[in-house]
Amino acid sequence: MAMPKDIGIIDCMLGIPEAEDRSDWFTSFRPLIKDAQTLQQFSMPAQYMFKDVPQTGHADDYVQWTVAQMDAHGIDKALVGWNDNQTSRRAKEMYGDRFFFDLPIDPNKGMEEVRRIKRIHAEVGLSAVSCFPAGTLPQVAINHKYMFPIYAACVELDLPIMLNVGIPGPRIPMETQKVEHLDEVCWFFPDLKIVMRHGAEPWEALAVKLMLKWPNLYYSTSAFAPKHYPKAIIDYANTRGADKVLYAGYFPMGLSLDRIMSDMQHVPLKDEVWPKFLRDNARRLFKL
Numbered sequence: 001m002a003m004p005k006d007i008g009i010i011d012c013m014l015g016i017p018e019a020e021d022r023s024d025w026f027t028s029f030r031p032l033i034k035d036a037q038t039l040q041q042f043s044m045p046a047q048y049m050f051k052d053v054p055q056t057g058h059a060d061d062y063v064q065w066t067v068a069q070m071d072a073h074g075i076d077k078a079l080v081g082w083n084d085n086q087t088s089r090r091a092k093e094m095y096g097d098r099f100f101f102d103l104p105i106d107p108n109k110g111m112e113e114v115r116r117i118k119r120i121h122a123e124v125g126l127s128a129v130s131c132f133p134a135g136t137l138p139q140v141a142i143n144h145k146y147m148f149p150i151y152a153a154c155v156e157l158d159l160p161i162m163l164n165v166g167i168p169g170p171r172i173p174m175e176t177q178k179v180e181h182l183d184e185v186c187w188f189f190p191d192l193k194i195v196m197r198h199g200a201e202p203w204e205a206l207a208v209k210l211m212l213k214w215p216n217l218y219y220s221t222s223a224f225a226p227k228h229y230p231k232a233i234i235d236y237a238n239t240r241g242a243d244k245v246l247y248a249g250y251f252p253m254g255l256s257l258d259r260i261m262s263d264m265q266h267v268p269l270k271d272e273v274w275p276k277f278l279r280d281n282a283r284r285l286f287k288l
Helices: 036-041 062-072 086-094 111-124 145-157 181-188 204-213 231-237 257-264 274-285
Strands: 009-011 075-081 099-104 128-131 161-164 194-197 217-220
Touching: 009 274, 062 075, 062 086, 062 257, 075 274, 086 099, 099 111, 111 145, 128 145, 145 161, 145 181, 181 194, 181 204, 204 217, 204 231
Parallel strands: 009 075, 075 099, 099 128, 128 161, 161 194, 194 217
Antiparallel strands: none
């Protein structure tokens, strides 16, 4: 039951800071936010949920700084968002064996976004596409017609899509991220690989039912400290879902790697499940 050592962890959600100031993290959906505390006091949009948001401090090279943090905690590879900027390009050029990339997308842009996905995939070699439905502007639900061209492109390119599901952390409406919306998408796109992000709460039991129903639906543990992993997910991973649950952190967005790995020692996974959770499921899904 103990977490194995020296396994070469694959982290399915990690970020590379751009600078000490991270106030631009929610620029894209700031117009949706109405409460004064978020707008005036928060450095990250769901700060009320996290006790100790990591402080990156100043680094001469944040790419190298991030790799050093990974090395210190046994993380061999990490999925990071591709921003098509100098930081992303340097990460790929310098540490192409350590980073693989998902492309955050905006379904409101229609075919322009589909063409962008195909262009960047041809240039970079993406491993996934990602979307924060509640953070789109206007908000676009998981099963909205604007998402369907994105899903079709992912099937065509054989790219998994990472979707935030459940009540969003930022103080914005949740309707777009109801877990029930996945049922229609999985039905209409049986070849589409979908990875749920950010918990699926309070519908985690429904998330498990849908994973039992749909072969290509997966769950990642992003944005949750391991001590708060939903019991329904742990029970599923220890039984029929051993091949469906992937480790994802939330560093440096909201959790430190020290906190994550310290908590991880107490997660009650079976011995045979640990390698799948920490490495093998991601290796298979993302074709690493």
